[in-house]
Amino acid sequence: MIKKKIANAVGVNGLSRAVWRAVMLICFCLAALGTAIFSLMKGAMNIPAADVIQAAWGKASGVSGQVIWNIRLPRTLVGGFVGMNLAMAGAILQAVMRNPLADPHIIGISSGAGLAGIIILILFPQMEYLVTPAAFLGAMAAAILVYILAWKGGIRPVRIILAGVAVSAFLGAGISALMVFYSDRVHGALMWMVGGLSARSWPHLYIILPYSVIGGLMAFWYAQKLNILNLGDEVARSLGLKVEVTRLVTTAIAALLAASAVSVAGLLGFVGLIVPHAARLLVGSDYRYLLPASALMGMGTVIFCDTVARTLFAPIELPVGIIMALAGAPFFLYLLRREV
Amino acid sequence: MMAALQAQNIYVAFNGKGILTDLSFFIDKGKITSIIGPNGSGKSTLLKTLSKNLVPARGTVYLSGKDLRTVNVKELAKRMAVLFQSSTAPSDVTVRDLVEYGRYPHQNWWQGRSEADNDIVSWAMRQTGVEELADRPVVTLSGGEQQRAWIAMALAQQPSVLLLDEPTTYLDIAHQLEIMELLKRLNRENALSVVMVLHDLNHAAKYSDYIVALHRGKIVAAGSPAEVVTTDMLRAVFAVEVDLWHDQEQRPVFVARGLVTKDASYQ
Numbered sequence: 001m002i003k004k005k006i007a008n009a010v011g012v013n014g015l016s017r018a019v020w021r022a023v024m025l026i027c028f029c030l031a032a033l034g035t036a037i038f039s040l041m042k043g044a045m046n047i048p049a050a051d052v053i054q055a056a057w058g059k060a061s062g063v064s065g066q067v068i069w070n071i072r073l074p075r076t077l078v079g080g081f082v083g084m085n086l087a088m089a090g091a092i093l094q095a096v097m098r099n100p101l102a103d104p105h106i107i108g109i110s111s112g113a114g115l116a117g118i119i120i121l122i123l124f125p126q127m128e129y130l131v132t133p134a135a136f137l138g139a140m141a142a143a144i145l146v147y148i149l150a151w152k153g154g155i156r157p158v159r160i161i162l163a164g165v166a167v168s169a170f171l172g173a174g175i176s177a178l179m180v181f182y183s184d185r186v187h188g189a190l191m192w193m194v195g196g197l198s199a200r201s202w203p204h205l206y207i208i209l210p211y212s213v214i215g216g217l218m219a220f221w222y223a224q225k226l227n228i229l230n231l232g233d234e235v236a237r238s239l240g241l242k243v244e245v246t247r248l249v250t251t252a253i254a255a256l257l258a259a260s261a262v263s264v265a266g267l268l269g270f271v272g273l274i275v276p277h278a279a280r281l282l283v284g285s286d287y288r289y290l291l292p293a294s295a296l297m298g299m300g301t302v303i304f305c306d307t308v309a310r311t312l313f314a315p316i317e318l319p320v321g322i323i324m325a326l327a328g329a330p331f332f333l334y335l336l337r338r339e340v
Numbered sequence: 341m342m343a344a345l346q347a348q349n350i351y352v353a354f355n356g357k358g359i360l361t362d363l364s365f366f367i368d369k370g371k372i373t374s375i376i377g378p379n380g381s382g383k384s385t386l387l388k389t390l391s392k393n394l395v396p397a398r399g400t401v402y403l404s405g406k407d408l409r410t411v412n413v414k415e416l417a418k419r420m421a422v423l424f425q426s427s428t429a430p431s432d433v434t435v436r437d438l439v440e441y442g443r444y445p446h447q448n449w450w451q452g453r454s455e456a457d458n459d460i461v462s463w464a465m466r467q468t469g470v471e472e473l474a475d476r477p478v479v480t481l482s483g484g485e486q487q488r489a490w491i492a493m494a495l496a497q498q499p500s501v502l503l504l505d506e507p508t509t510y511l512d513i514a515h516q517l518e519i520m521e522l523l524k525r526l527n528r529e530n531a532l533s534v535v536m537v538l539h540d541l542n543h544a545a546k547y548s549d550y551i552v553a554l555h556r557g558k559i560v561a562a563g564s565p566a567e568v569v570t571t572d573m574l575r576a577v578f579a580v581e582v583d584l585w586h587d588q589e590q591r592p593v594f595v596a597r598g599l600v601t602k603d604a605s606y607q
Contacts, residue, residue: 228444231433234424237393239497240417240445285430286437 021289024282028296032080035300039076039307040068044314071201078200079306079320080299081212082261083271087298088219089258090272091279091290095226096250097157103273104258106164107251110269111171112142113262114193118175121189122182131192132207132263139259142167147251155247195268195321197306204264211260216295218253223287226250230285268321270328271298277335342405344369344501344533345390350399352385359385361557362399367550369404369500370531372524374544376568377554378578383537386554387505390535391422403501417445421494422503429478435489436474439464442496464495468522484515491522502526504536508543516540520547541578545569545592553577565591575600 040052047055047064055068086104093102104110116138120131149163150156175193179186191198228241229250236243258272279293305327306320345367352360359382367373377383388394390401392408401408403419411419421442429438442464443457465471468488473481478489487507494502507523508516524547527534538544544551545565553561553568555577561568569592574582584594 224444228441230430231438231441232427234393234422235427237413238391238417238420238422238424238494239441240414242413284432286432 017284021283021286025289025292025296028279028293028300032296032300032303035304035307036076036080039079039303040072042307042311043067043072074201074205075197075306076303078204078208078264079197079302081205081208082197082265082268083275083298083300083302084295085208085212085215085257085261085298086268086271087275087279087294087301088216088291089254089261091276091287091294092219092222092226092250092254092257093272094276095230095287096247096254097160098230098232099157099161100277101273102161104254104262105168105269105272106161107255108142108146108164108167108171109139109255109258110262110267111168111175112145113139113259114267115171115174115178116141117192117263117266118178118189121192122178122185125185125188128188132204135263136259139262140255142171143251143255143259147248155244160251191319192266194319195262195266195324196309196317196319197265197302198310198317198319200264208260208264211256215253215257215260219250219257219291220288222246222250222253223291226287226291227285230287266319266321268302268324270324270332271302274328274332274335275301278331281335342369343367343402344371344404345535346402346405347386347390348400348402350389350396350401352382352389352394352396359557360389360396363557363559364399365552365559365562367533367535369533370527371549372527372534372536372547373550373552374536374538374548375552375554376538376541376544381554381577382557383554384505387422387503387535387537391420391503392416393422414445417497417499419499420501420503421497421499422505423490423494423507424505425509427490431477431479433478434475435465435470435478435481435492436461438478438489439470439492439496442493445497460498461496464492467495467526468492482515483511484518487511487515487519488522491519491526495526499532501533501535504534506537506539508538508540516543523547541569541574542593569594 037049037052040056041047041049045064045067047068051064052068055065056073090103093104093106094100096102097106113135116134117131120127120134124130146160146163146167147155149167150159152159179189225241225246228236228239229243229246231239233243262268275298276290276294279290279297283289283293302320302324305323309318309320309323312318343366346365348364350360350363351358363386375383375386385394389396392413395409403411403416408416439461440453440457443453443461446457447453462471465474468491470485470488470492473485473489478486481489508519511519520543523534523536526532548565551563551565551568552559553573560577561573566586571582571584574580574594579600581597581600582594583597584592587593
């Protein structure tokens with residue numbers, strides 16, 4: 001049944017495909033909204049949906065209003081934008097590299113943010129407030145380094161992937177070395193490496209929001225160019241696309257989106273890899289639909305997983321990265337066995 | 341008459357080794373031109389140079405008299421379409437999607453697809469006989485159908501020149517002829533200049549107005565099929581002995597008899 005629907009989505013009849021895509025996007029919208037409301041309801045204190053909606057508009061008072069406005073709403077929003085940014089970055093990179101395994105790790109973003117964050121957390125723990133900007137700078141620096149190493153009269157996807165693996169391994173060695181030398185201070189760093197949203201609040205939202213808005217708009221702007229790029233370099237060029245420039249700009253957009261996400265939430269894996277695949281399965285590979293679908297699905301996924309992570313073993317909170325990997329890895333295997 | 345495409349002393353090298361050495365030629369408007377030559381003679385490199393996928397180290401390519409270096413990629417895509425071998429579309433791209441991408445060079449980000457674009461897309465699909473396949477994903481089609489879909493995309497660009505790299509590779513004989521007849525019809529009816537690299541020399545002789553033979557990065561023969569496809573050329577360039585005769589249109593037809601023994605081919 002589902003397979004038939006998917007077959008419909010990806011061909012057969014032009015009109016039904018357009019309808020299907022629109023319906024899917026509306027479903028993703030509702031799902032993202034639904035998980036957000038669910039996330040606002042659940043926690044140490046369960047709050048009814050009606051109060052949640054009131055509170056989200058800033059109208060509720062009392063304890064539940066306080067809990068929602070000061071704790072759950074900002075955390076949910078941060079989670080949503082982290083998910084959106086990582087999923088969009090992954091979707092963009094999969095087109096730019098023409099490689100289904102591309103995700104934000106591949107351009108060195110995670111290892112760059114990781115090393116910078118770890119340096120602050122382990123060597124300068126009194127300056128913890130610098131973790132976010134340092135991680136952002138680390139991520140961008142690593143992405144630029146990968147780009148420079150991959151440059152040889154132009155950019156080829158294979159060279160980017162190889163340079164990305166090399167840079168990641170190199171920076172990873174730095175991370176491991178720090179953790180071994182300062183094994184007594186590893187705890188905080190470990191939480192950050194796994195990726196989590198605990199204690200994320202309004203200031204974090206203000207950090208990620210501009211990148212989400214600007215990066216998101218720029219990504220949509222480039223949607224049709226990504227479609228053309230997906231036909232291969234030679235075809236894209238003969239259709240009048242500036243292939244090198246497009247690849248450079250879209251990689252930079254992906255780097256900004258992903259770097260802003262990891263700088264507030266740590267090294268959250270799998271969202272950038274799996275969500276675009278799942279979205280592609282449902283709406284097809286046209287980036288004008290795939291980008292919004294990935295964004296909404298990424299939002300819903302991270303918000304939902306974070307809600308599970310903080311309520312499953314309450315009062316103990318799991319980092320959302322663990323839930324993501326637990327749920328993501330089997331799903332990823334399922335996708336692989338289905339497609340390859 | 342101005343040339344559709346003209347190369348003047350172009351020189352292309354890889355790692356210091358000259359692939360095309362001081363090549364000059366002239367392709368008339370509205371003709372079918374085939375580029376032939378053995379493997380490694382520089383045919384594909386020449387096609388890449390003519391389509392601005394490669395920039396020659398020296399020399400100039402002119403498109404309708406204009407230096408290719410001064411034509412930006414989008415402008416070029418409106419005048420010249422290029423089909424390479426083994427292009428693949430993502431698995432859910434339909435024929436109509438693909439042909440619509442052919443309108444990309446004519447569109448701007450602030451205006452979507454216009455009525456005129458839709459008309460041209462329908463026209464291109466009609467010309468290549470892929471209308472019935474419009475909603476099928478390209479990858480599910482047979483080799484010949486796929487090739488026609490790609491040609492439809494190229495037509496949607498409304499180019500005056502169409503370059504093709506071995507458009508009949510991997511096709512059976514009937515589909516090879518189908519593609520060649522299609523190109524001939526497009527050439528006659530739309531005054532489209534067709535330039536293609538061909539491996540099948542009999543096809544080249546049968547369908548071309550003009551043939552350019554490449555050998556080791558140099559043009560060794562150029563002219564009408566009867567002038568170029570001769571026993572001497574085939575012996576010297578391809579190192580084969582052939583039985584050759586001419587059909588009613590005075591076009592050469594040949595059957596290979598065997599390889600030339602070493603000392604007979606010129607080095």
